[in-house]
Amino acid sequence: MTYNLTEDQETLRKTIGRFANEKVSPLAEEIEHSGDYPDELIGMMNELGIMGLPYEEKYGGGGADLLTMSIAMEELAKVCANTAMVPITQELGAMPIVVMGNEEQKEKYLSKIATGEYRIAFALTEPDAGSDVASMKSTAVRDGDNYILNGAKRFISYADVADVFSFFAKTDISQGNNGISSFIVERNTPGITIGKKENKMGFKGFSSCEVFFDNVVVPKANLLGEEGDGFKIAMETLDKTRPLVAICGVGLAQGALDYAIDYSKTRTQFGKPISRFQGLQWMMADMAMQIEASRQLVYKAATVVDRNETKSSMLGAMSKCFATDVAMKVTTDALQIVGGSGYMKEYPTERYFRQAKLLQIVEGTNQIQRVVIAGQLLK
Ligand SMILES: Cc1cc2nc3c(=O)[nH]c(=O)nc-3n(C[C@H](O)[C@H](O)[C@H](O)COP(=O)(O)OP(=O)(O)OC[C@H]3O[C@@H](n4cnc5c(N)ncnc54)[C@H](O)[C@@H]3O)c2cc1C
Structure with a gap:
């Protein structure tokens, strides 16, 4: 299969390439070493529609497919991979809602994620569950119309700036993969603490943190799909x-x-x-x-x-x-x-x-x- 990019994709490549060379490239070294990502650049990416690129237009996004998103991200990564990681990690966090969210969940969250109002982080990895996801220890216990979440996550990208988490926990600890469920959890819910920010070898432009969930109460409406769909x-x-x-x-x-x-x-x-x-x-x-x-x-x-x-x-x-x-x-x-x-x-x-x-x-x-x-x- 050959890839003849469309005129729109070529135009996007050039537009993002220009933004990357003119605005991002001069800051790339500073971003890598300072340990912070400038809000100003995120604002510019929002204005250019980069943050919202992959989300459906009905939620305020750009409606781009994955191929188009890839073309755009290569241009950013060429000059500053920290910058490419901002929309890429946002999409990682949002994807559980995209693949399994109901219309109400999508409307409530994707419309804020696509417009840059919300940042979202993907909270799967735990100290004892990296490659072996099924061994996770976080739990979600049903309590009437709510779930009570407990657990510790680590290496979670952008956890310290996230407004929302895609959080994975076991609703049935007797099961492996089949016992995992997935939840949308708002950062301001009581019981969430951001722990250590890791001192990484590179990619210091994005944070990687521990996150602790201590009796965090989320409504059942925030369960994605059914219990057991998490894996x-x-x-x-x-x-x-x-x-x-x-x-x-x-x-x-x-x-x-x-x-x-x-x-x-x-x-x-x-x-x-x-x-x-x-x-x-x-x-x-x-x-x-x-x-x-x-x-x-x-x-x-x-x-x-x-x-x-x-x-x-x-x-x-x-x-x-x-x-x-x-x-x-x-x-x-x-x-x-x-x-x-x-x-x-x-x-x-x-x-x-x-x-x-x-x-x-x-x-x-x-x-x-x-x-x-x-x-x-x-x-
Ligand atoms: C900077 C950074 C950002 C991250 N961001 C996120 C995030 O946003 N959200 C999130 O949930 N996680 C995140 N992670 C976690 C990342 O996905 C895990 O680190 C990764 O999946 C590996 O898990 P681990 O570190 O526990 O390594 P381990 O699973 O302990 O693996 C150690 C070694 O054993 C090897 N190994 C393990 N199992 C097998 C096997 N079956 N066969 C062969 N080799 C095997 C591995 O390849 C590796 O070489 C991040 C990690 C880093 C470092």
Whole structure:
């Protein structure tokens, strides 16, 4: 399948690319090191419709499909992956409502998420339940028309700025996957505490926090689907959002390669620009090939998700695993091309390299992606 992007998609790519280069790029280094993401840029992304891009128009969103969203996110990730992570993580948090919310829930929450009024975080991971989601210990106990939630979550992106959480807990602790349920929980509900903000290796532009739920009372109306649907909701969410982590890897890798190419033309050793050395030229050719292969796989995965085809789980996992492994390899090679300077914090190659590492871990490690792919192959 070839991907001929529509005129609208090309226009969007150019618009987001211009915004990324003019407004985001000058702040990328500061965002990475300061540990905070500027509200001002989020305001601009809201105005440009980037935050609302993937949500249905009836909720005030842009109605973009996953392929279009991917095209837009690559442009942001090329210059500042922290910025791409703002709408990507927002979509991760919102996706449980998109896939399983009833009309009332969608109207109430998606309309505020699409317009940027609400930030939402996805609260699945726990200290003892990372890859093994079914071993989660958080509980949800029915009490009349309410549920009482208890538990501890960790590594939750943007938890400290979230207005709402997609929260997962066991309604039946005797069950594994089938005992998990999913809830929409408003941040201002009594009993929620934000714990430690992690000191990360990279991607400091977004926060990762512990969140504690201590006898948090939510109305039954905030249960997504039925009791026991939580695992299915989480997996369907990840199937639909993994291509976005993948495209973030493509953007990072492309940004790193572009930088390395420019640098190689200006750095002189042995009396000529280092770009003239065939050893580096072949590295660059390999990097470009791997990036293009990643991009095409992400486009394919996004298209399969957009068409609701049965292979979306496998292709989502393939795209995430392949593109983020490529991002790690390409950013390592880009740093190598820039030499000793590439290792210094003044040079973006150091940032790209640290950021690529995280993409191999989040939304399921790349080992887990291989588990998903093999599971589908052997079904
Ligand atoms: C910065 C950051 C942001 C995050 N944001 C969020 C968020 O917003 N919301 C959220 O819910 N979670 C979030 N996470 C959690 C993330 O999804 C988990 O870290 C990830 O799923 C891995 O879980 P773990 O860290 O507990 O590792 P573990 O599951 O303990 O894995 C440790 C190692 O064992 C390997 N392993 C485990 N099981 C298998 C297996 N069956 N076969 C082969 N190898 C295996 C893993 O691949 C890994 O190498 C975030 C994590 C980070 C670091």
